[in-house]
Amino acid sequence: MASTLAAALAGTEAEELADALERVRFPAYVTDAQGRIVGQNAASVEFTGDARGRFVDSTAVPLDRPRIRDSIARKLMGADATVLRVKATTSDGAVRQIEVSSVPLRRRGQIVGLFGLYRPVDVPAPKEAPEKRLTPREHEVLTYLAAGCSTDQMAEMMGLSHATVRNHVKRLLRALGVHSRLEAVAAGHRDGLIDLI
DSSP states (O other): OHHHHTTTSOHHHHHHHHHHHHHOSSOEEEEETTSBEEEEOHHHHHHHOOOTTSBGGGGBOGGGHHHHHHHHHHHHTTOOOEEEEEEEEOTTSOEEEEEEEEEEEEETTEEEEEEEEEEEOSOOOOOOOOOOOOOHHHHHHHHHHHTTOOHHHHHHHHTOOHHHHHHHHHHHHHHHTOSSHHHHHHHHHHTTSSOOO
């Protein structure tokens, strides 16, 4: 990052800014005067992915991008600091609401970039712990369904009648709160009840 900033700042200043950026605990970034990201700290890369070379609004949802551009324009016209709440896409594809605070970086009175940091202001819903408990027979049926077995194949392998296996399948679907065999396999995998190969 220091080499990119060096074009706008003196070498020592760029190195100090790069060092300070990395020590900030919140996700932080630096842009050039046009709003193109020239540096991010590790927390920012972890949160939104590597956005260097892209415009600062590139990780925001399209609806919020005009507000970000307006904020940049206000800073270029002399506004000191702005705080925005926008929605951003994270590195894993989730959309999170963040609060962004940014200030202009000046060199000899001229704006050469922006320094900003942000923090999530929403709290992602925790992943639900598997609450569904299956009987050993329901788990066996789920395992056979995940392997792609038909009712007849399951009946033969389990030594049960066709009707009894259908009843076990119905109970499994009820236990998982789903309506089809495919949904049962997906729910079982999601809840950590089975592993798919």
